[in-house]
Amino acid sequence: MQASAVEIRKVNKYYGPFHALKDVDLSIPPGKVTCLIGPSGSGKSTLLRCINFLEEYDSGEIRIDGQLIGYETPGRKMSGRKLREMRRSIGMVFQQFNLWPHMTAKENVAEGLIRVRGLSKAEAETRAAEALTKVGLADKMENHPSRMSGGQQQRVAIARAIAMEPRLMLFDEPTSALDPELVGEVLNVMKTLASEGMTMVVVTHEMGFAAHVADQVAFMEKGELVAVDSPQGIFHAPKDQRIQNFLRTYHERNSF
Amino acid sequence: MFSIPVFLDSFEPLIWAARYTLLISVLGIVLGLVIGTLICAARLSSNMVLRKLAALWVSFFRGVPLLVQLLVFYYSLAVIGIDVPATFAAVFTVGICASAYISEIWRGAIAALPKGQAEAAVAIGMKPSDVWTRIILPQAVTISLPALINELILLVKASSLVSVVGIMEITRASQAQAATTFRPLEVYIAAACIYLIINLCLSALGRYLEHRTAI
Ligand SMILES: Nc1ncnc2c1ncn2[C@@H]1O[C@H](COP(=O)(O)OP(=O)(O)OP(=O)(O)O)[C@@H](O)[C@H]1O
Numbered sequence: 001m002q003a004s005a006v007e008i009r010k011v012n013k014y015y016g017p018f019h020a021l022k023d024v025d026l027s028i029p030p031g032k033v034t035c036l037i038g039p040s041g042s043g044k045s046t047l048l049r050c051i052n053f054l055e056e057y058d059s060g061e062i063r064i065d066g067q068l069i070g071y072e073t074p075g076r077k078m079s080g081r082k083l084r085e086m087r088r089s090i091g092m093v094f095q096q097f098n099l100w101p102h103m104t105a106k107e108n109v110a111e112g113l114i115r116v117r118g119l120s121k122a123e124a125e126t127r128a129a130e131a132l133t134k135v136g137l138a139d140k141m142e143n144h145p146s147r148m149s150g151g152q153q154q155r156v157a158i159a160r161a162i163a164m165e166p167r168l169m170l171f172d173e174p175t176s177a178l179d180p181e182l183v184g185e186v187l188n189v190m191k192t193l194a195s196e197g198m199t200m201v202v203v204t205h206e207m208g209f210a211a212h213v214a215d216q217v218a219f220m221e222k223g224e225l226v227a228v229d230s231p232q233g234i235f236h237a238p239k240d241q242r243i244q245n246f247l248r249t250y251h252e253r254n255s256f
Numbered sequence: 257m258f259s260i261p262v263f264l265d266s267f268e269p270l271i272w273a274a275r276y277t278l279l280i281s282v283l284g285i286v287l288g289l290v291i292g293t294l295i296c297a298a299r300l301s302s303n304m305v306l307r308k309l310a311a312l313w314v315s316f317f318r319g320v321p322l323l324v325q326l327l328v329f330y331y332s333l334a335v336i337g338i339d340v341p342a343t344f345a346a347v348f349t350v351g352i353c354a355s356a357y358i359s360e361i362w363r364g365a366i367a368a369l370p371k372g373q374a375e376a377a378v379a380i381g382m383k384p385s386d387v388w389t390r391i392i393l394p395q396a397v398t399i400s401l402p403a404l405i406n407e408l409i410l411l412v413k414a415s416s417l418v419s420v421v422g423i424m425e426i427t428r429a430s431q432a433q434a435a436t437t438f439r440p441l442e443v444y445i446a447a448a449c450i451y452l453i454i455n456l457c458l459s460a461l462g463r464y465l466e467h468r469t470a471i
């Protein structure tokens with residue numbers, strides 16, 4: 001068996017007295033898509049954000065390709081420089097896109113290549129153009145985010161992440177802020193990435209995407225990782241009552 | 257009767273005096289920007305002592321009238337026997353007072369930015385200094401531009417207060433002019449016109465800059 005791309009072991013996270021992640025264990029296989037589902041407030045975003053240490057976990061371990069992130073040794077924080085180095089190879093896509101509004105699409109993508117990867121402006125712009133072409137935005141490179149649809153903005157955000165050539169991509173509800181008719185274009189870009197063998201962790205409420213694209217699905221509730229299984233196992237033969245309840249609510253809400 | 261010739265004649269000495277008004281306002285805002293930025297940085301720092309000191313600075317210089325600050329500064333220097341030019345005292349006081357307001361303008365603009373702006377930069381591994389200079393400050397400048405121009409206009413008007421330490425800026429020059437011509441109305445209306453023209457120019461500059469930096 002191949003080593004995990006991300007190994008999460010006994011991770012706990014508190015917000016003050018609130019226990020947001022409870023002894024979470026999860027292995028993310030390389031080159032595969034892992035979807036994280038569960039009710040609102042169950043800790044999906046918190047767990048995802050612990051993977052690149054945007055959120056600090058309090059105990060346990062998260063290893064990226066074997067290397068502990070955030071801590072030098074358990075309990076001793078990693079230096080800012082070392083943490084930045086690890087983050088370079090982890091792409092992240094946010095629900096609200098978080099594009100920089102004072103830059104064009106191309107500048108948004110080139111910025112990290114210049115500041116973080118140290119590329120020349122010319123080289124960075126060439127790579128930015130390639131990444132934007134890949135997400136189908138060759139004709140929007142000079143647009144500012146305010147001049148783009150939500151779907152286009154999210155595709156720029158994906159281009160910004162993949163231009164850095166990450167080994168791992170994290171998505172936090174990438175389509176939840178989009179009008180329904182724009183969801184497809186973003187999911188298609190993600191499917192292409194998945195088919196190219198990118199390791200992906202996707203927090204999503206798109207059960208269709210999770211059922212058809214995921215290699216494994218993890219279900220969370222109240223800060224606990226309840227189950228990890230194949231999409232088949234989670235959606236068609238859920239063993240846990242909590243998953244059954246969640247899916248029933250989901251189906252009720254989405255039927256008419 | 258209102259005398260048009262007296263009114264028109266008043267302009268020359270007042271325009272001459274306007275250079276002090278401009279000097280004090282412009283140097284005041286430059287000093288205010290420099291100190292205000294430092295104060296804002298202190299208020300946002302992780303050091304509790306720095307944060308408290310900066311907050312104290314803001315409440316003090318915002319809470320005491322500029323006129324009183326000016327008099328206190330000017331006369332306390334005189335008491336301890338330091339002889340500084342009135343212009344220096346004026347620029348210094350105006351700048352310090354402006355710094356209190358400007359640090360709050362920055363702080364508000366920075367707080368108005370969605371948290372995700374910096375997060376997206378941190379997530380790709382950007383250094384904190386780059387996050388500030390490339391992502392946060394350019395947007396904060398754009399957001400705070402109207403408030404900064406507003407502050408500059410307030411300073412132009414507040415600079416009339418420095419007449420109390422003897423600087424011949426527009427207001428004091430018009431008092432002198434009114435006393436020699438015995439035509440206060442014409443002279444003061446001329447002074448009002450000059451203030452208005454200066455501030456309309458500043459508003460236009462502000463609109464131009466806002467248009468240039470629009471996002
Ligand atoms: N910064 C914070 N301070 C305090 N509590 C927080 C903070 N962030 C999240 N929480 C709490 O932690 C819990 C998990 O939040 P999280 O955002 O991870 O949920 P989620 O599963 O992503 O939900 P959603 O589907 O609504 O995005 C929630 O109860 C939330 O209120």
Ligand SMILES: [Mg+2]
Pocket residue numbers: 044045046173
């Ligand atoms: Mg969430």
